[in-house]
Amino acid sequence: MKGAVAILALLALAGCKEDAAQDVTPLALTPAAIGHFCQMNxxxxxxxxxxxxLGGLPGAPLFFSQVRDALAYARMPEQTHEILAIWVNDMGADGATWAVPGIDNWIAAGDAVYVLGSDAVGGMGAPEIVPFSDAAAARSFADTHxxxxxxxxAIPDDAVLAPVAIEPDTEDTEFEQRLRALSRRN
Structure with missing residues (x-):
């Protein structure tokens, strides 16, 4: 009888226990942040x-070199974890530039407005979908770019999932020249 009472007490406590919500506060961008797809700094x-x-992976968000890539990731059918939050740089924030978009000016992706189809190219060379917290700042960017x-x-799947043809650099880099020289020696 004592065992049954103990089991009932444990079940009652488990039923009252509230699951702790996973912290999805955006992390500041640091030199340790590596892109999920490209594995680059x-x-x-x-x-x-x-x-x-992602659900079940507290404190370890996936970082992306481009907003386009994060939106593509969210739409891929291969996802194994629940997406709890997506944060993007607010390109209208004070001090945000294309060269230095900011380390802690994150906004929720669902709250952002985006400039789609501009001449902006992201860090991996693909057309970028540029996020803003302020629609007027986004319109100003679109007027310029x-x-x-x-x-x-409203972002169509083909804007994030379609392949992108990236123009090759017409001039060999020093690295490419060294590779060619090595391959000629063999």
Missing amino acids: LMEHEGPKAQVH GGRVVTQD
Whole structure:
């Protein structure tokens, strides 16, 4: 009988226990932030960045070199974890520039407005979808760089999932020249 009472007491306590919500506060961008797809240091790339917080992975968001890549990740059917939050750099924030988009000027991706179809190219060389917290700042960017202002829900799949042809650099870099010289020796 005592065992049954103990089990009932444990079940009652478990039923009253509230699950602690996972902290999805955006993390500041540091030199340790590595892009999920490219595995490169984010601070070495221009343009806005993103971070995605996944259920069951507290304190370890996935970082992305481009906002476009984070939005693509969220739409891919292969996801195994629940996406709890997506944060993007607010490119209208004080001090945010294309070269240095900011380390802690994060806004919720769903609250942002975006400039789609501009001449802006992100850190990985693909067209960028540029986030702003302020629609007027987004319109000003679109007036200068082309494109249109949209919400996240209005961004079509082909703007984030379609392949992008990246023009090759016409001049060999020093690294490429050394590789060619090595391959000729063999």
